[in-house]
Amino acid sequence: MNRGERGRREYEGLMGHGPEEALGEVLRTSPQMFEAVVEGAFGGALARPELSRRARELASVAIIAAMGGAERRLASHVRGALRQGVEPSELLALCEHISVYAGFPRALDALAVVNGVLEEQGGAKPPRTHRVALADHETVVAQKGEHGPAVILSHSLGVDWRMWEPVMERLANGRRVFAYDFRGHGAAAGAPRPFTMDDLAADLLGVLDAFDVDRAHVVGLSMGGGIAQTVAVRAPERVASLALLATTDHAFDSFEARARSGEADGMEAQIVPTLTRWFTPAALATDPWGVRYARERIRRFDSADWAAAWRAFRGVDVQGRLTGEDFPTLVLAGELDASTTPEIMSGIAGRVPGSTYRELPGTPHMQTLERPDLVAEALDDFLPADR
Numbered sequence: 001m002n003r004g005e006r007g008r009r010e011y012e013g014l015m016g017h018g019p020e021e022a023l024g025e026v027l028r029t030s031p032q033m034f035e036a037v038v039e040g041a042f043g044g045a046l047a048r049p050e051l052s053r054r055a056r057e058l059a060s061v062a063i064i065a066a067m068g069g070a071e072r073r074l075a076s077h078v079r080g081a082l083r084q085g086v087e088p089s090e091l092l093a094l095c096e097h098i099s100v101y102a103g104f105p106r107a108l109d110a111l112a113v114v115n116g117v118l119e120e121q122g123g124a125k126p127p128r129t130h131r132v133a134l135a136d137h138e139t140v141v142a143q144k145g146e147h148g149p150a151v152i153l154s155h156s157l158g159v160d161w162r163m164w165e166p167v168m169e170r171l172a173n174g175r176r177v178f179a180y181d182f183r184g185h186g187a188a189a190g191a192p193r194p195f196t197m198d199d200l201a202a203d204l205l206g207v208l209d210a211f212d213v214d215r216a217h218v219v220g221l222s223m224g225g226g227i228a229q230t231v232a233v234r235a236p237e238r239v240a241s242l243a244l245l246a247t248t249d250h251a252f253d254s255f256e257a258r259a260r261s262g263e264a265d266g267m268e269a270q271i272v273p274t275l276t277r278w279f280t281p282a283a284l285a286t287d288p289w290g291v292r293y294a295r296e297r298i299r300r301f302d303s304a305d306w307a308a309a310w311r312a313f314r315g316v317d318v319q320g321r322l323t324g325e326d327f328p329t330l331v332l333a334g335e336l337d338a339s340t341t342p343e344i345m346s347g348i349a350g351r352v353p354g355s356t357y358r359e360l361p362g363t364p365h366m367q368t369l370e371r372p373d374l375v376a377e378a379l380d381d382f383l384p385a386d387r
């Protein structure tokens with residue numbers, strides 16, 4: 001392969017189309033410059049394997065945005081970055097990052113370009129976020145959808161509201177969907193430790209209060225499902241329906257060991273046992289956004305908060321206490337869940353009279369991060385909407 005061919009191949013690999021498409025005018029009016037870009041840049045420095053294509057596109061967006069004044073090229077690399085699997089929310093965070101080093105004028109122009117490309121591609125935009133004061137701390141609440149029944153999404157231990165982002169757009173069609181960060185997680189700040197399942201359940205109700213929601217459809221995954229069940233037992237009048245994803249109604253012996261390991265070994269040591277419990281080998285090998293997001297959340301988690309969360313989860317005390325009388329319940333298991341296995345999940349369904357049990361094929365513990373399509377479809381079927 002000569003340098004020209006390598007440049008063309010790299011350009012197509014990064015951008016998803018040949019250089020003539022975006023640089024046709026350059027080719028017509030300055031073949032020398034076209035050659036310098038394709039052969040010299042894309043066949044040279046930009047083809048080096050040390051940087052992944054994803055890292056390269058993120059770097060290109062940051063450099064061009066920080067320079068300013070090259071908005072057409074910036075838009076082209078924003079499209080390239082999205083093609084390389086960079087998420088819209090990562091591009092928005094990058095614009096904030098640019099504001100720190102290159103100042104607001106360039107960051108604001110970059111933000112306008114990013115928003116323009118997202119608009120043109122018609123994909124899901126990141127939800128609106130609110131800071132909300134709860135009884136003893138503050139947290140962040142993401143919202144999609146402005147009308148229809150309220151749905152509250154309760155995330156799993158060690159991550160934050162963003163684990164719901166892949167399903168929020170679809171759920172928000174005819175619904176008001178809220179996802180928030182638990183105390184000790186994500187962007188929540190100032191909560192005292194230790195804390196209990198009752199504190200976590202009170203926080204969910206506090207979020208509903210902050211948005212004047214009397215009754216909501218409560219959806220929880222993993223520890224979020226434990227919190228959802230605690231709310232349903234303590235305040236059934238606030239629950240319009242309950243969807244339990246990859247969760248448990250009783251504590252596992254391993255919870256205390258996980259708390260101690262966080263304290264003794266640190267968070268880096270939690271990555272392998274946790275991610276291999278949460279994802280399929282195929283996802284771990286291909287490293288999509290969901291795996292990268294979960295890995296990064298664990299790596300950056302505070303080990304004292306990690307231990308506090310596992311100890312709170314030990315207090316889950318809801319087995320046999322859901323009567324099935326006040327609202328419909330969906331129990332959604334993942335066929336390949338190594339943590340809350342289909343046996344555990346069908347056991348829960350068996351203890352909630354009238355509940356519906358569904359098993360998602362090929363799906364591991366982190367259902368929304370690996371199979372958001374299946375989760376969104378199942379929840380969309382179950383939850384009422386104003387359409």
Ligand SMILES: O=C(O)CC1=CCC(=O)O1
Nearest residue numbers: 222223246247248339340
């Ligand atoms: O396995 C996990 O990391 C999380 C988990 C254990 C029980 C549950 O509901 O979630």
